[in-house]
Amino acid sequence: MSNEPVWERPEPSGKPSPTPLSRDLIVSAAIRLADAGGLDEVSFRKVAAALNAGPMRLYGYVETKDELLDLMVDEVYGEITPPPSSAGWREGLRHVAHGIRDATKRHEWFIDLLSNRPHQGPNALTHLETTLATVRFDDIDQVLGAVGAVMAYVFGAVRGEITELRAERSSGMTEEQWQRASGPYMQRMLATGRFPTLARVMHESSDTDPAHRFEIGLGYVLDGIATRHNLAWRPAGSASEPSAQSP
Amino acid sequence: MSNEPVWERPEPSGKPSPTPLSRDLIVSAAIRLADAGGLDEVSFRKVAAALNAGPMRLYGYVETKDELLDLMVDEVYGEITPPPSSAGWREGLRHVAHGIRDATKRHEWFIDLLSNRPHQGPNALTHLETTLATVRFDDIDQVLGAVGAVMAYVFGAVRGEITELRAERSSGMTEEQWQRASGPYMQRMLATGRFPTLARVMHESSDTDPAHRFEIGLGYVLDGIATRHNLAWRPAGSASEPSAQSP
DNA sequence: TATCTGTCAATACACTGTATCGGCAAGAGA
């Protein structure tokens, strides 16, 4: 009934109980379950059971399951360390990108909760704030464009990684050879000759390290921002970053 | 029991029936339902009901619900027109990017089915093949890197768009003013003063057209690829595209 | 002490994906 978002709604007034409860306890239990067995393990019944409580007890703290998921997402945002305020826009955005990727490594389900609703919890907002603040272009539209592009790339890339990783895991522990067409189905498809370029990629590509591929793509995006805005920029492996200026 | 993927498994031998059935009928019914009411409307019971059949009848054509979703995804890939073979890498990738974005406009649920499993249906594979083939760099790793980065950006950006669009729709038809902090919660948050840059973005940004923002980010990625690989490239609005060369 | 208020457990409902079983109808063999 209450139209306020979770973040602004107070929790029930911890009445002394054999097993005390709180929003924090609930979300951390849910996160534990999700980390261990994926989002499917997160049900009100299971979360409540993990806390020695009845399922309906959770509804005092959380109005709906989506709210619980929102709280979980925001908790993950809270784990991500902001870039140092001394960082230039390029280092800053790289830091943020890796922060999200690392967080998703710890909580794979994080990436599944992107399309539910926008992330507006307090931690998500401060994450967004510090990310925007690290890009000190004069033109605010350029700031938004740069941050938006980097975020879009990061989310897409991380999602791809996780998807691939899950496929490997479920498809019988095929380590990195999975995309090498070791799956019999893929082998048959490639054998049809209808996918020559794809076959070439599978057979000849030497770049199978996901972290490296992530870095490559991220480099593209950052280079593009620098090029488009005529920012000074060094091609590779350079330590210092010039302070940003919009043209 | 059969370990073969759907794509290689024959359908039941169309026995004459009052209401004939086929995989195509099933997936198009499912797609119709999903287009109309989102993925939640796609259940075996509802799809079967739309075809005047019992739910269990579908299991002859599709072994599991994930298989049905895979078929739906592949159908969407089939709708995407490949780039003209005359296109250079930049036009080609732009064409692919917009193809995916447009398809997602027609079928919003498409973007939700990315993290399930990799897309390996015949249409998805030919889509990937033509995408790779449009980038004629000598170094195959550079091809994969470029295509991977563009795809990651596209998926991330489109997902963001759809998420925002859904939020607007559910949050009471707030058109484009949503991100202008018209939501009372956001207004309160911004009023705390803890998010100055975010507030500035919300108030001062004039760039609210999603299509334009998509284009901007895509431009970053393509510029980055061109820059990184020292490809000839014109900053803006230039018609002809030089044929690609890797350094 | 009596009343109110807020928290919780139990039950119930509609819905999901899918395993199992039993029948039925078409094709094959005699």
Next chain:
DNA sequence: TCTCTTGCCGATACAGTGTATTGACAGATA
């Protein structure tokens, strides 16, 4: 033509989901 097999389909059932409803009980207040 009669039987038998085979493959498809419907009905039922089961375990699980999110959540609405109800009723009891405990602590605070009058």
